[in-house]
Amino acid sequence: MTDNKEITPTPADNPVKPGKAAKPNTFSIFLEEVSRNSLTVTILAILSGLLLGGLVAVATTETVYSYFGTSIGLGFREAFKVLGTTYSALFTGSFGRPDAIRAAFASGDWQQINIAFSPFFESLVQSTPYIFAGLAVALGFRVGLFNIGAEGQIFVGALAAVWAGTHIHGLPAIIHAPLAFLIGGLGGALWGFIPGWLKAKTGAHEVINTIMMNYIAFRLSEYLLTGFLKDPTKSHPISATVDQAAWIPRLFPTPNRFHVGFFIALIMAYLVYLLLFKTTLGFQLRTVGLNPNAARYAGMSIVKNTVLAMAISGMLAGMAGAVEVLGVNRNLGVAFSSGYGFDSIALALLGNSHPLGVVLASLLFGFLRNGALRMQLQAGIPIDIISIMQAAILAFIAAPGIIRTIYRLKEPKEVTGSPILTAARKEQTQ
Amino acid sequence: MTTMTAVPTRVKEAGYVSPRRQRVMGIVFLALATMIWVFFSRTTTGQMITTFVMSPGGAVATPNLVFKTLPFLNVLASISAIIGSYQLVRGFRGKTNTVLGILAGLFVIAFLAWGAADKSLNLAGLLKVAVVRAVPLTLGALSGILCERSGIINIGIEGMLLSAAFTSTVAASLSNLWVGLIVAILTGALFGWVLAVFSIRYKVNQIISGTVINIFATGMTSFLSAKFLQKYQNLNSPGQFPTWEIPGLSKIPFFGPILFSHNLFVYGVFILLIVLTIALFHTKWGLRLRSAGEHPKAADTLGINVNRTRYIATILGGMIAGFGGAYFTLGSVGRFDEVMTAGRGFIGLAAMIFGNWMPTGALGAGLLFGLADSLAGKLTILRIPIPPKFLEMAPYIVTMVVLAGVVGHTSPPAAEGTPYEKE
Numbered sequence: 001m002t003d004n005k006e007i008t009p010t011p012a013d014n015p016v017k018p019g020k021a022a023k024p025n026t027f028s029i030f031l032e033e034v035s036r037n038s039l040t041v042t043i044l045a046i047l048s049g050l051l052l053g054g055l056v057a058v059a060t061t062e063t064v065y066s067y068f069g070t071s072i073g074l075g076f077r078e079a080f081k082v083l084g085t086t087y088s089a090l091f092t093g094s095f096g097r098p099d100a101i102r103a104a105f106a107s108g109d110w111q112q113i114n115i116a117f118s119p120f121f122e123s124l125v126q127s128t129p130y131i132f133a134g135l136a137v138a139l140g141f142r143v144g145l146f147n148i149g150a151e152g153q154i155f156v157g158a159l160a161a162v163w164a165g166t167h168i169h170g171l172p173a174i175i176h177a178p179l180a181f182l183i184g185g186l187g188g189a190l191w192g193f194i195p196g197w198l199k200a201k202t203g204a205h206e207v208i209n210t211i212m213m214n215y216i217a218f219r220l221s222e223y224l225l226t227g228f229l230k231d232p233t234k235s236h237p238i239s240a241t242v243d244q245a246a247w248i249p250r251l252f253p254t255p256n257r258f259h260v261g262f263f264i265a266l267i268m269a270y271l272v273y274l275l276l277f278k279t280t281l282g283f284q285l286r287t288v289g290l291n292p293n294a295a296r297y298a299g300m301s302i303v304k305n306t307v308l309a310m311a312i313s314g315m316l317a318g319m320a321g322a323v324e325v326l327g328v329n330r331n332l333g334v335a336f337s338s339g340y341g342f343d344s345i346a347l348a349l350l351g352n353s354h355p356l357g358v359v360l361a362s363l364l365f366g367f368l369r370n371g372a373l374r375m376q377l378q379a380g381i382p383i384d385i386i387s388i389m390q391a392a393i394l395a396f397i398a399a400p401g402i403i404r405t406i407y408r409l410k411e412p413k414e415v416t417g418s419p420i421l422t423a424a425r426k427e428q429t430q
Numbered sequence: 431m432t433t434m435t436a437v438p439t440r441v442k443e444a445g446y447v448s449p450r451r452q453r454v455m456g457i458v459f460l461a462l463a464t465m466i467w468v469f470f471s472r473t474t475t476g477q478m479i480t481t482f483v484m485s486p487g488g489a490v491a492t493p494n495l496v497f498k499t500l501p502f503l504n505v506l507a508s509i510s511a512i513i514g515s516y517q518l519v520r521g522f523r524g525k526t527n528t529v530l531g532i533l534a535g536l537f538v539i540a541f542l543a544w545g546a547a548d549k550s551l552n553l554a555g556l557l558k559v560a561v562v563r564a565v566p567l568t569l570g571a572l573s574g575i576l577c578e579r580s581g582i583i584n585i586g587i588e589g590m591l592l593s594a595a596f597t598s599t600v601a602a603s604l605s606n607l608w609v610g611l612i613v614a615i616l617t618g619a620l621f622g623w624v625l626a627v628f629s630i631r632y633k634v635n636q637i638i639s640g641t642v643i644n645i646f647a648t649g650m651t652s653f654l655s656a657k658f659l660q661k662y663q664n665l666n667s668p669g670q671f672p673t674w675e676i677p678g679l680s681k682i683p684f685f686g687p688i689l690f691s692h693n694l695f696v697y698g699v700f701i702l703l704i705v706l707t708i709a710l711f712h713t714k715w716g717l718r719l720r721s722a723g724e725h726p727k728a729a730d731t732l733g734i735n736v737n738r739t740r741y742i743a744t745i746l747g748g749m750i751a752g753f754g755g756a757y758f759t760l761g762s763v764g765r766f767d768e769v770m771t772a773g774r775g776f777i778g779l780a781a782m783i784f785g786n787w788m789p790t791g792a793l794g795a796g797l798l799f800g801l802a803d804s805l806a807g808k809l810t811i812l813r814i815p816i817p818p819k820f821l822e823m824a825p826y827i828v829t830m831v832v833l834a835g836v837v838g839h840t841s842p843p844a845a846e847g848t849p850y851e852k853e
Binding site for chain 2: 026027030031033056060146148198201202203204205207208209211212213214215216218219220222223226227339342343345346349381382384385386387388390391392394395398399401402
């Protein structure tokens, strides 16, 4: 924004000089282009990403090469065998083994059934922080803001939640757990508010500032976890265990870690949907994102909406950290770094910045992540393979042209729908 | 990133400083002077003596610098106060930023003198480490400058550094160091090309293109490292470039060992700095490149192929990042570790902004951030009650302050981040 002060249009001021007016957000235009992706492209992008991951697994297996050395037929057989092992490990890792489930039902023992289903529920556990973080980035996208700092906000959220869980005592669980969760959200909100405020007041770009805030958060967590929040009985930097009253309750006996946080995530997704699409505030937020000029002349405050959007976005990311700490780990170590923050950019884009889309994309990534964890144990394929898959999916979603070229799809027809957007796009190319 | 500053008009004439900025800077200068006096002078007694060791342990020995702490601090505080008053009343106009740099330097010296009171601090060693630490940051920043000056935001520097660190390790382990270095540069070029294809051909948002590169590079290098490097240790033993003393120059007292007794990468930074400054600001090629980043339409009208220029700039930028990536393995520790770049690419990005998209500025910022990094390791020895982690935060905080336009004034290329389409 070249100028963020409220302008009251006067006849002398109209038409606005081009230098004075806020530029249309190129980022929003890009998102709009991506949102024109058909479902086919989205599905093909996901499948291509998964396929690419499998091919990487094959290409990095030594036996494949040695078999190719003997004969081409044997080589292909080995390659398909590796591919089969990879995907079946991914599948059984994320959903559970069908034969184990059948046997468990046959035995009729609850604990057996619980264990057989635990991979499936573990995938939901892995999806939970993804939903929060994905919503955070998606909400920013809708307001034309690129919150690349979800990672830092997750950290600060986790720190705040762990503080509330270890330094507040004597509250009943019905108060303590929600309180700790909300304090986590507030921590994240603060971390989102600062770049939002800087963007609104000084025009400092939120991408750079959120990146800087990420690293400040990492250093801060290292500082706190070696000092103030450190468990004095441990030699390595890790926080004390959160009071039991602050735990987000789990629903099934161990080893099943499925916790209430998953439902909170779904509720938050619904609330974000209501906020964005069913309230006046949401309309304002989206208008600011699509066309700041139009928003300003309609009397909407860009400053207020930008700051608010970044704070809410930060809060959602902070909740991702809080839910992990209170529901799963129950303490916080320096190695907490999850990569959720960067993955969430892919989630928001994959889910078309729509809460429902984000939930579906998060489920996909959660199942992938959990499946890959088990794949590492069973097939000896390092878990980092999912980062490769996710990068590929992100690339294919963001550049649908690649998918169209590979699969010979037709170009979509030019959408002439939104007049605001067409105007903005026109202004952009000038 | 097209719209980073709150000031609508560009600098009107060379050396113009707005009255508001003049006053703000004056207050900042005076605040620095006051801080030297309040925090350092007031907490020092008259008997305290500071010892600076002036040689990092090389062949050239420079005698130690020993002086009384309190008078030294008071002199520094007075100089700062005088400069601050002058700025408030008359202003240094075009030289304001230089003066700010000098004052920041004085503040750091005061800080060190105070920290080393009644102790001994190896100043030369500290600075030498700072120069080394500045290498990847400066190279990252130079890579960013080349890309962004042509209009492509490169947020994937981190990923480029990491991938090049990996490929150079494997290549150097299999053959020799020079092959490793070339492979690193080619890796950088490849990623630069990918960034350009995404951003120009497919018009992907450039931040997302960079993020894709970062996620992919982290995933791919960690995957391959876990899969192969741990099993085949001989793939992870590239060796290191040796230290080359520059004949003559390395014999200069104090500065010689700090600047001219390093390996290839430090000299690479110096050379690249000179080459880039000349190429960007004193050649036709540089003018064309910058015009593609400032006003692509005008450039196109004059017959410059904007997208081709951007491809070239981004690939060259990638090559610089690739060279920087090789530093981590061939120039520093001599092995590859997962995620070993640890956010250096992003500090490079910060150094680029702090240096206001200028090569010399990038080096200055890189040295400053390198010094913060180098000093963080020494804090515990000195009597400095700041947690090292806070000093490590400093580069990020400083960048945010600069971006906010309170202290400095950044002017990014006007058209960066916007794909160019011929009409």
